[in-house]
Amino acid sequence: MTTKIAPSILSADFSVMGESIKKLQAAGADLIHCDVMDGSFVEPITFGGQMVKNIRPLTTLPLDVHLMIEHPKTQIKFFADAGADIITVHYGACAKISPDYLEETLKLIKSCGVRCGAIVNPDVPVERIFPVFPLCDMVLLMSVFPGYGGQKFIPAVLKKVKKAREYALAIGKPDMDIEIDGGVTEDNAAQIRAAGANVLVAGSAVFKSPDMAATIANLKK
Numbered sequence: 001m002t003t004k005i006a007p008s009i010l011s012a013d014f015s016v017m018g019e020s021i022k023k024l025q026a027a028g029a030d031l032i033h034c035d036v037m038d039g040s041f042v043e044p045i046t047f048g049g050q051m052v053k054n055i056r057p058l059t060t061l062p063l064d065v066h067l068m069i070e071h072p073k074t075q076i077k078f079f080a081d082a083g084a085d086i087i088t089v090h091y092g093a094c095a096k097i098s099p100d101y102l103e104e105t106l107k108l109i110k111s112c113g114v115r116c117g118a119i120v121n122p123d124v125p126v127e128r129i130f131p132v133f134p135l136c137d138m139v140l141l142m143s144v145f146p147g148y149g150g151q152k153f154i155p156a157v158l159k160k161v162k163k164a165r166e167y168a169l170a171i172g173k174p175d176m177d178i179e180i181d182g183g184v185t186e187d188n189a190a191q192i193r194a195a196g197a198n199v200l201v202a203g204s205a206v207f208k209s210p211d212m213a214a215t216i217a218n219l220k221k
Contacts, residue, residue, distance in 0.1 A: 002198065006064050028213055036066060041070045041092075089106070095128075138176065139164055153182060
C-alpha cells in the first residue's frame with residue numbers, strides 16, 4: 001500500500017498556523033492531522049472545530065481529526081460541518097460510557113458523510129476494536145500515550161499493527177488505512193511500514209526538520 005504522511009499540527013506554531021498548513025502541502029504531506037484535546041480525556045487543551053473550519057480553505061489535503069475527548073458523539077456534527085474528512089475516536093473514551101457507544105459514534109460519523117476510525121492506546125489490545133473494523137475506514141494505533149507531542153515510540157505497538165493488518169485482510173478490507181501516531185521518525189518509519197501501517201503521523205519529526213519536504217519523502221521511502 002502507498003505510504004501516507006499525516007503531519008500533526010500539534011507541533012506547529014499556532015501563531016502562524018495558516019502558513020504552516022500551506023508549507024505542509026507544498027512539502028508533500030498527504031493528510032493534515034488535527035489533534036483535538038479537551039483537558040479531560042487528556043490533560044492538555046488544544047483546539048476545537050473552529051480551528052478545523054479556519055484551516056479548511058487553506059488546503060486541499062484531507063483533514064484527519066483525532067478526537068482525544070470525552071463524550072465524542074456530542075462533537076461529531078461540529079467537526080463534520082467544519083470540514084473534517086476523517087474523524088477518529090478513542091475506544092477508551094467510548095467504553096467508559098457504554099458498550100455500544102463506539103459503534104454508535106462511528107455510525108454517526110458516517111451518517112455525516114465523513115470517514116471514520118477507532119483508536120486504541122498502547123496498553124489496550126487491538127482486539128478490543130475488532131468488532132467495529134467492518135465500520136472503520138481507518139484504525140489508529142497510538143504508539144505513545146496521548147496528550148503530548150515529542151514522546152518516544154513504543155516498539156511493542158508494532159505487534160498490534162501486524163495483528164490489525166492481518167485482521168483487516170481476514171475480513172476482506174485490504175485497503176483499510178492503519179495509522180500509527182506517536183514518536184514516528186525517519187529511523188523507525190521502515191519498521192512501522194513493514195508491520196503493516198500505511199499512514200504515519202509525524203509531528204516533531206516534520207516541524208523540527210530543516211527540510212520538511214526531504215523528511216516527508218524519507219518517511220515515505
